[in-house]
Amino acid sequence: MPTIVEVKNLKKRYKDFEAVKGVSFDVEQGEIFGFLGPNGAGKSTTINMLSTIIKPSSGTATINGYDIVQKRNKVRSSIGLIFQASTLDEKLTANENLMLHCKFYGVAKKLREERIQEVLQIVDLTDKRYNIVETFSGGMKRRLEIARGLLHYPRVLFLDEPTVGLDPQTRAHIWDYILKLKEKAGITIFLTTHYMDEAEICDRVAVMDHGALIALDKPVQLKKNVGGDILEIATEDNVTAKSRIEETYQTEVLEKEGILTFQVERGDEFLVQFVKEFEIPITSVNLRRPTLNDVFLNLTGREIREETVSQKDRMKQGRGH
Amino acid sequence: MEGIFAIWQRDILKFFRDRSRLIGSFAMPFMFLILFGSGMSGAMSSMLGGSEAGALRDFDFVEFMFPGIIGMTVFNTAIFSALSVVQDKEFGYMREILVSPMSRVSIAIGKVLGGSTVAVFQGLLMLVFVPFIGVSISFVTIIQLIPTMFLVAFAISSFGLLIASTLKTTQGFQMVIQVLIFPMLFLSGALFPLNGLPFWMDILVKINPLTYSVDMFKKIVFDIDAMTPELIEAMGLNLSIFNHVISFTEEVLVVGAISLVFVILATYKFSTTEA
Numbered sequence: 001m002p003t004i005v006e007v008k009n010l011k012k013r014y015k016d017f018e019a020v021k022g023v024s025f026d027v028e029q030g031e032i033f034g035f036l037g038p039n040g041a042g043k044s045t046t047i048n049m050l051s052t053i054i055k056p057s058s059g060t061a062t063i064n065g066y067d068i069v070q071k072r073n074k075v076r077s078s079i080g081l082i083f084q085a086s087t088l089d090e091k092l093t094a095n096e097n098l099m100l101h102c103k104f105y106g107v108a109k110k111l112r113e114e115r116i117q118e119v120l121q122i123v124d125l126t127d128k129r130y131n132i133v134e135t136f137s138g139g140m141k142r143r144l145e146i147a148r149g150l151l152h153y154p155r156v157l158f159l160d161e162p163t164v165g166l167d168p169q170t171r172a173h174i175w176d177y178i179l180k181l182k183e184k185a186g187i188t189i190f191l192t193t194h195y196m197d198e199a200e201i202c203d204r205v206a207v208m209d210h211g212a213l214i215a216l217d218k219p220v221q222l223k224k225n226v227g228g229d230i231l232e233i234a235t236e237d238n239v240t241a242k243s244r245i246e247e248t249y250q251t252e253v254l255e256k257e258g259i260l261t262f263q264v265e266r267g268d269e270f271l272v273q274f275v276k277e278f279e280i281p282i283t284s285v286n287l288r289r290p291t292l293n294d295v296f297l298n299l300t301g302r303e304i305r306e307e308t309v310s311q312k313d314r315m316k317q318g319r320g321h
Numbered sequence: 322m323e324g325i326f327a328i329w330q331r332d333i334l335k336f337f338r339d340r341s342r343l344i345g346s347f348a349m350p351f352m353f354l355i356l357f358g359s360g361m362s363g364a365m366s367s368m369l370g371g372s373e374a375g376a377l378r379d380f381d382f383v384e385f386m387f388p389g390i391i392g393m394t395v396f397n398t399a400i401f402s403a404l405s406v407v408q409d410k411e412f413g414y415m416r417e418i419l420v421s422p423m424s425r426v427s428i429a430i431g432k433v434l435g436g437s438t439v440a441v442f443q444g445l446l447m448l449v450f451v452p453f454i455g456v457s458i459s460f461v462t463i464i465q466l467i468p469t470m471f472l473v474a475f476a477i478s479s480f481g482l483l484i485a486s487t488l489k490t491t492q493g494f495q496m497v498i499q500v501l502i503f504p505m506l507f508l509s510g511a512l513f514p515l516n517g518l519p520f521w522m523d524i525l526v527k528i529n530p531l532t533y534s535v536d537m538f539k540k541i542v543f544d545i546d547a548m549t550p551e552l553i554e555a556m557g558l559n560l561s562i563f564n565h566v567i568s569f570t571e572e573v574l575v576v577g578a579i580s581l582v583f584v585i586l587a588t589y590k591f592s593t594t595e596a
Binding site for chain 2: 051052053073074076077081083085086087088089090091092096100101103104105106148
C-alpha cells in the first residue's frame with residue numbers, strides 16, 4: 001500500500017509548553033488510522049497541523065504528496081475535515097450547506113448534483129435534503145457533516161472525535177457509515193478518539209500521551225504486547241494482599257477504588273491455583289482479556305479516563321507521575 | 322472567483338430567509354422618520370422662524386430627514402452585516418470556510434460584497450416611506466441611488482469587517498458598534514442640519530465618512546437647483562471644506578478612497594485569522 005500521509009518530527013510549541021513533541025509516522029492509503037490518548041495529549045493539535053489549520057513550530061509532513069506548510073491549498077483540496085464541534089450553517093438547508101461546500105472547493109458544476117445525491121445516500125439523509133439543518137437531531141447533523149466532508153472526494157478524511165456527545169446507537173450508526181466509506185471509496189480515514197471500542201475498529205492505532213507518540217501498531221498487536229490476561233481482585237485486606245502478590249508473583253499490582261489489578265500469563269490456569277493458595281480472603285474476582293485501555297495503562301501507568309487535569313496542571317507536573 | 326460568489330450568495334440567502342430581521346429593519350427608520358421627524362418638524366420650522374412666509378416656508382423637516390434615513394439604514398445594515406463574521410466564528414461555520422482551499426482575500430471580498438448588497442436592498446426598502454412623507458422620487462433618482470448606496474455600503478461593510486476581524490464575541494462586536502454608530506450618525510447631518518457648529522465639532526463632522534455619504538444621498542434626492550440660497554443654507558446642503566463647496570464627484574472620490582483603505586485593511590486583518 002502506498003503512503004498517503006508522511007509525518008516527520010512534527011512539533012508544536014506554545015510559549016513554554018510543548019503540545020506536540022516531535023512525532024513521526026506514516027499512514028497508508030486506504031487504512032483507518034486511529035489516534036488514541038487522553039484529552040490534551042496532543043491529538044487535536046497534531047490533526048490541526050496536518051490539516052493546515054495551525055502551522056507547526058518545526059518538522060514536516062506531507063499529505064497526498066503535498067507539503068502541509070508550502071502547499072496549504074493543495075493539502076486543503078486533498079482532505080476532508082470533520083471537527084468535534086459542528087461547523088454547519090443551521091439556518092440553511094442540507095442542500096444549501098452541501099452546495100456551498102461544492103463551490104468553496106471548486107467542484108465542477110456538472111458534477112455537483114450527482115455528488116450531493118451520492119453523499120446523502122451514503123449517510124441516509126436523501127429525504128432530508130431540503131430541510132433546514134436546525135431541525136436535525138445531533139446524529140443527523142453529524143452525518144450531514146460527514147457527507148459534506150466527502151463532497152470534494154478527499155483522499156484523506158480527518159475525523160476529530162467523530163462520535164463524541166452522541167448516544168450509543170447513533171455512534172454505532174456513524175461507525176457503519178465510516179466503514180462503508182472505507183470499503184466503497186477506498187478513502188483513508190484518520191481519526192482521533194478516546195473511546196476504546198472505537199480505537200479497536202482501526203487498522204492501526206497510534207497511542208499519544210503528553211505530546212509524544214508512545215506506541216503505534218495494530219490493536220491486536222498492541223494488546224498482545226501487554227502480555228497475558230488481566231486479573232482484577234478485591235480482598236479483605238488490600239494493602240497486605242498487594243505486597244503479598246508482588247512478592248510471590250514478581251508482578252506489578254495497581255490499586256484503584258478497592259480493586260487490585262495485575263497481569264498474568266495463562267489467566268484461567270493461574271486463577272484456579274491462585275484462589276486455592278492465597279491466604280487473604282478474596283471478596284471478588286474478575287479475569288479478562290486486555291483492552292486498549294490496559295495498553296495505555298501498561299505504557300503510562302494511568303488510565304485514559306483519569307485524565308481530567310488541565311493543560312496547565314500537566315505542564316507543572318511534567319511527565320513523571 | 323466562485324468562492325467570492327458563494328460567500329456572497331450565502332449572505333443574500335440568509336437575508337431573505339430571516340423575515341424578522343427584514344421587518345425589524347423598518348423599526349428604526351420608522352421611529353426616526355415618522356415619530357421623531359413628524360414630532361420635530363413643527364418645532365423645527367418655528368425655530369427657523371419661517372412658518373408663514375419668508376424664504377424658509379418650504380422647509381419640511383421630515384423631507385429633510387429622508388435621505389439621512391436612507392443613509393442611516395445603509396450604514397446600519399452594512400456595519401451589522403459584519404456581525405455574521407463574528408457569529409460564524411462563534412457557531413463554527415467560519416472553520417468550514419477557513420479550511421477550504423479558497424484564499425482569505427476571496428473570503429473577505431465575498432463578505433464585504435454580501436454585506437454591501439444586503440445594505441442596498443435595505444436602503445431601497447426605505448423607499449416605501451416615500452408616499453407618506455411627500456417627497457417625489459423619480460425613476461432616475463432610484464437609478465442614481467443604487468450605485469451610491471453600494472459605494473457607501475462597500476466602505477462601511479469593509480469597516481465592519483475590519484472591526485469583526487479583531488473581535489471574537491458578538492457581544493464585543495455589538496458594544497464597539499453601538500459606541501461608534503451614534504456619534505457617527507449625529508455628526509453626519511443625517512438627522513438635523515449641521516449649521517453653526519462649534520469648531521471642534523465641525524472638525525469631527527468633516528472627518529466623518531458618513532457626512533459625505535449622507536450628503537450624496539441629499540444631493541440625489543433634493544432638487545437643489547430649484548431651492549433658494551436661504552433654504553440650501555438652512556438645510557445644510559452646502560457642505561464645504563476650507564470654503565470650497567464639495568461637489569458630488571468629489572464626494573464619490575472621497576468615499577471611494579475611504580472604501581479602498583478600509584477594504585485593504587479589512588482584508589489584511591481578516592487574512593491573519595486562524596481557523
